[in-house]
Amino acid sequence: MDALLKGEQAVLGAVLLDPDQLDALTWLRPTDFYRPVHQALFSSMRTLDDAKRPAREADGGVPLSWLTDTVADAGRHxxxxxxxxxxxxxxxxxxxxxxxxxxxxxLEGSIHRTVTEHAVRLEHAARIDAEQHQVDGVLHHADVLVGVLGDLxxxxxxxxxxxxxPAATGTAKPSPVGPERSEDERFLLAVLVHQPGAMAEVYDWLRPGDFADTGHGQIYRCLGALHHRxxxxxEVTALWEIQRRGLLAAGTLSHEHLYSLFAGPGAGSAEWLGDQLIRxxxxxxxAVAATAIQALGDDxxxxxxxLIGQALNALGPLDEVRARWNRSVRSPQKPAPDADGAARVTAALARSPAPTPRSSTAPSHPEAAAGLPSRNRAAAATTLPARSFP
Incomplete structure (x- = not known):
């Protein structure tokens, strides 16, 4: 026996028996019902009640027309x-x-369904954005979910x-790391190791947890510790810090893994690679938050x-990563080259001051008329008169 189905039937039956109960259900919406037929019936009840509430019969009962009119109006949908x-x-x-x-x-059943539906949309948008290295879609759906939770x-x-x-429950596990994503992380770590000063470009907003591979996150933590100190x-200082933290002894990292990382070319922009990583x-x-919220909605x-409070709590890590991504976006970026040479020339001319019009009067010094260089003209203008010798 489905308790939610019985509840939907009971509230509709109560309004059919007593239309005045609609005054106590102003907060309930037709979309809160799960079955389409129940949505249509409750919407028709609202429509007919707004038009004209049926008058009770002499014995206080509800006229049969209330039932037949409701069914007829809902039957059109x-x-x-x-x-x-x-x-x-x-x-x-x-x-x-x-x-x-x-x-x-x-309403309680509607809240559970609504939270689950928006969590599914968020997870779908997250997987699409992950494939396209974008964040606009997932952040939009996250904002929509927060707004829906507030309204509910x-x-x-x-x-x-x-x-x-209330207690430590099993958290959703992230999806496995693909070979392409792992290779991007190794390439960024190689740049950080081989390029002096590259760590300063990402240190303020990139964190070890942003790496999908746990081992790569530990290497980045070691590099961050060196930069902080x-x-x-x-290659030498990074290996020393990794060994000092016991990552090789614990089996978190292997010598083969480090050799392939430190032997890389280390070419590229750390800032650009870090931006791709934080996206x-x-x-x-x-995606992890959406999976957790779906589990809450099904409970x-x-x-x-x-449900609403724990769903908002599950979105907390996303807010933290989003804030750091905003900091990375606001960091100074190199201007992109303009492919249109004519546009560059036009812009340069627009920024240049207007040329000074030439005077129509004769030059004050004969040297200027003779075409002497400017500094020679200036020297001629300031030369003292020649001294006469006996």
């Missing part, structure tokens, strides 16, 4: 609806005065506040308040 199903709804309602409680059951919290009567889970970074980190973090034991 869904197929297969008959008057017999309306009687089924009436039989499913134990007490019409309990309609607000039944409505809360419907207000409808439920709670504050949209991040709430950590003001020590030089090269992937944004998409990966969003029927969570009340809407706890």
């Amino acid at each position: 869904v197929r297969g609806l008959s008057t017999s199903y309306a009687h089924t709804l009436i039989a499913a309602c134990p007490r019409p005065q309990h309609a607000p409680v039944y409505g809360r059951m419907v 919290a207000r409808r439920w009567g709670t504050e949209p506040r991040p709430t950590p889970p 003001g020590e030089p970074i090269d 992937s980190s944004v998409a990966r973090t969003a 029927e034991t969570l009340t809407p308040g706890r």
Whole structure:
């Protein structure tokens, strides 16, 4: 027996038995119902009630026209609806005065479905952006999800506040690292090791957790420690720091892995490679958060308040990575070359001062008329008169 289905039937049956119950259900929307036929019936009830609420009969009962008109109006939007199903709804309602409680059951089910649907969209956008090295789509869907959670919290009567889970539960595992992504990370680490000063370009906004490969993140942590202490970074110092932290002894890294990394060319822009890496980190973090939120939405034991709070808490790591990506975007970038030579010439002429018009008067010094260089003309203008000798 589906409790949510019984709740939807009960609230509709309560309104069919007592249209005045609509006054206590102003916060309930047709889209909160799961079944399309229930959405159509509740929407028709709203429409007919706004037009003219049926007057009660002399004995206080509800006229039969209320039921038949509701079914007829809803039948224009869904197929297969008959008057017999309306009687089924009436039989499913134990007490019409309990309609607000039944409505809360419907709203609770709607909140779980809505959170799950938007989490699925976020995960889909994250996987697309990860393939295209973009973040606009995933950040848009993340903002939409935050807005939806805030709206649902207000409808439920709670504050949209991040709430950590009561106990340490299993977190969603990130997707496996593809060979292309792993190669990009190795290329960035080679640049950081072989190019002096490259670490300074990414140190402020790139973190070890942005690396999909755990071993690569540990190497970056070692390079960051050298940079933080003001020590030089090269193959020898990096290997010493890695060995000092016990990463080779613990089996986190291998000598073969380090040899392939340190033997790389180390050519390229650390800032550009780091930007590509943090973009992937944004998409990966969003996918992990979306998976966790889907699991929360499928948990029927969570009340809407706890569901919303824990969903906002799951989006916290994405906010942190997003803030660091914004810092990387605002960092100074080299201007892109203009491929249009004519446009460059036009822009240069526009920035140049207007030429000074030539005077029509004769030059004050004969040297100027003779075409002497400018500094010779200046010297001639300041030369003292010749001294006469006896």
